[in-house]
Structures are given as structure tokens and as C-alpha cells.
Amino acid sequence: MNLLFANDRAGEYPASYYAATRSDLAPFPALAGAVRADVCIVGGGYTGLSAALHLAQAGRRVVLLEAHRVGFGASGRNGGQVGSGQRLDQVEMEKIAGRDNAHRYWALAEEAKALVRGLIADHAMPVTWHPGVAHACWHDREVRDTHAYAEKLRRDYGYDQLEPLDRAGIRALIGSDAYKGGEIDWGAGHVHPLNFALGLAQAAARAGVVIHEASVVERIAPGAKPVVHCAQGHVVADQVILACNGYLGGLEPAVAAKVMPINNFIVATEPLGERAAEVLAKPVAVADTKFVVNYWRLSEDNRLLFGGGESYGWRFPDIVKTVRKPMLEVYPQLRDVRIDYAWGGTLAITMNRLPCFTRVAPNVLSASGYSGHGVAMATLAGKLMAEALRGQAERFDLMAALPQPRFPGGVALRWPLLVLAMTWFSLRDRLGV
Incomplete structure (x- = not known):
């Protein structure tokens, strides 16, 4: 079963308070035929929209493909909290990465919050x-x-x-x-999360990003110029960004093994x-x-x-x-x-609740697995991937250096094993221990 359609109607926002109070944004047309781009982005949430905006501002020709509507997924449904730090506290970050790098990760997280506030102000978002x-x-x-x-x-x-x-x-x-x-x-x-996503989409479109909604990516053919295939057309690009988070499905098994x-x-x-x-x-x-x-x-x-x-x-x-x-x-x-x-x-x-930044191929980047800490970090992730595709990869590589273990059991067995683990922790919550 495809999670893109398991609980939602095609091309419609869920019947949430956020959808009922969202700012007006007309639908973008679906992809049709063959399209050429410098960068093709798969996913229209915070990660993809931020990457698209920053790349377009740097002069890149960007095509963004979204299966439903921009902000359809977790970006438009979450609690709207913009938290400090990484998903793990700095005590744990120092153990994992050492004191010096822990300070770098803290600085990136502080930048992420400032980026959200700055984008809202710079683009006069209704947020x-x-x-x-x-x-x-x-x-x-x-x-x-x-x-x-x-x-x-x-x-x-x-x-x-x-x-x-x-x-x-x-x-x-x-x-x-x-x-x-x-x-x-x-x-x-905290912010209205869907209106922030819609504000990013409007800013990206004004910067020249071509956005296609109702465009489900079925497969990606790798190579020097990857081809991103939808049912109604395809995009030939020099570089690709995967910004699918929980809706990645089977597009990239190497990422799916680490992101649940x-x-x-x-x-x-x-x-x-x-x-x-x-x-x-x-x-x-x-x-x-x-x-x-x-x-x-x-x-x-x-x-x-x-x-x-x-x-x-x-x-x-x-x-x-x-x-x-x-x-x-x-x-x-x-x-x-x-x-x-x-x-x-x-x-x-992810297994350790830290985001999964990875180079799927030299010209294909992915960031996902924000573990409930994504409003700020996903927005920053888009900016860092835009930097990396422009040859400034130091900050992306710092995030990619975080250890990222695979879920036990692989893609096939990770789900039942996760259910067992989560059931145990839920029991501890109920027992108050």
C-alpha cells in the first residue's frame, strides 16, 4: 500500500484546522511531457520548498514535483513547534560527535530557527x-x-x-x-505550519521555481543526468533532491532502510x-x-x-x-x-532520532527523518542541500557525518520490530516509569 494514498484523497489537504484556515494558493499544474531542469526536487514540503527557493535565488532552473499539494504531508499537519537544538540534547550530541562538533550542530540548529523567522519576514508570509x-x-x-x-x-x-x-x-x-x-x-x-509551507511555495514560485502538483514520482533512472519519471511525463535533470520524508516509499531503498x-x-x-x-x-x-x-x-x-x-x-x-x-x-x-x-x-x-542526510549518488542528495523536530531542521536541510549542489558542501557533509544506523530487520521487518519497541515504551508511559 502506498502511504501517499492510504489515508488521504488525491490532491486534497486533510480536513484539519490548518487546512480550514490556510492562506489562498491556487493549485499548480501537473507535469506533462518531457521537461529539462538543472535540479529536480521530489517532494513539496519544507525540505523541498526551501531547497527550491535557495537554488532558484542562486540562478538554477528548478522543477519541483509534489504528489498531492505543496505542504500536503507532515509540513502541513504538524504541531507547529520550532524547537531549539537538534532532536537529541547537547549532552548526547557531545557523546556522539565530540564537544567541538556538538557546538557546530548547536549553531546549525540556532540558524535553523532564525531561518524560519527570516523567511517569514523576508517574504511577507501570512504567518x-x-x-x-x-x-x-x-x-x-x-x-x-x-x-x-x-x-x-x-x-x-x-x-x-x-x-x-x-x-x-x-x-x-x-x-x-x-x-x-x-x-x-x-x-x-510556534507557527501555523501549513501557512509557512504555502508561504515557501509562493516565494519559490516568485523566484522562478516550476512547481508541479498531482505529479507522483514512480521511479528515478540514475546516471549523469538522472531522469525522474511520473505517469504523465518526466524530468531530465543534472541533479536531484529527494525531499520525501515519510512518503519516500520504494524510491530509494538505501534511505528507506534508515528512515521509518x-x-x-x-x-x-x-x-x-x-x-x-x-x-x-x-x-x-x-x-x-x-x-x-x-x-x-x-x-x-x-x-x-x-x-x-x-x-x-x-x-x-x-x-x-x-x-x-x-x-x-x-x-x-x-x-x-x-x-x-x-x-x-x-x-x-530514524533509529537515533537524528536526521538522515545522505548522498544517494554524486548528483542525488536526500534529507529526511527529522523525528518530530522538522519545522526548523527541514527548512535548514533544504538550504544546506542547495549549498551542496552549488559546490559548498561542508555544512551538508557535517550533517551527513552523524551516525545513522539501519533499522533492524531491514525494510521488510523493520515495521513489526518497531511496533514491538514502541508498544514497550508506550506501556512505560502508561505505568509512569
């Missing part, structure tokens, strides 16, 4: 940057670790944007008795009105410390957008039931609140 992402801890030991980590970032990385919170502080912020403490990262933020698609879900309540202050005292986003993370924020019309629960099969479950349970664990006072929207999306994870 508001809301500062602040809080981290809510379930256990006292997590509070101690979180506060110690904030001090490490201040001392070793010069990052002073973290505000520690004790139990009373987190209770005052999020209106829930579930958590023992936490912090607010005022250097992080999983599903995650969000609901949006009815507008809460004055009750919104019971949920969040400040307009920040929140993520907690469960392995299967709960994350939430208020929309601009004061709906609670709450994400939680994962699945590892092809089909989405009952999303309202899946997400309502963790939402009420955090906010039992919202039991009477109506759910107006419920949607799922497919993202991609």
Missing part, C-alpha cells in the same frame, strides 16, 4: 511567529535534569533563553496538576473563549516528557490544538478517541468540550 515553547515534566527527576540542562546551555553554549519552572510555575502556566515542573524556552516558538514512517495525530477543540486561560496563561506551545509526546498550543481563535498518540500501521485509527484520552489526562476539565477537527499525518523517524 505569525509566537515565541515560547514550554517543556512539562511528569517526574521530579526530569525536573532536576531539565533545570541542570538549562544551566549547561547557559554555561557552555551561551544560551540564556530558558526559564526554569517549579511545580507551581508549570501549574500556573498550563492549568494542569499533571506535571512536577519544567521550563520555557523563549528562544523557540510513523503516524501522529492532532485534534482541535471548539473555540474555548474565556476558558482558554484555563489551558494556557501565556501564548506558548507545550511538549511533555512522555516517550510518545503530548504537545499542544492555542490557535489564534483560542482552540486547543492537542497532539498525542502514534500508530505504526498503514491506516489511521479513530483519531478523536486516540487523542482525547491523553488530552483529558492533562486537562480533565475539558471533558465537555467539543472536538471540531481531528487529523493525522505521516512523519519519519
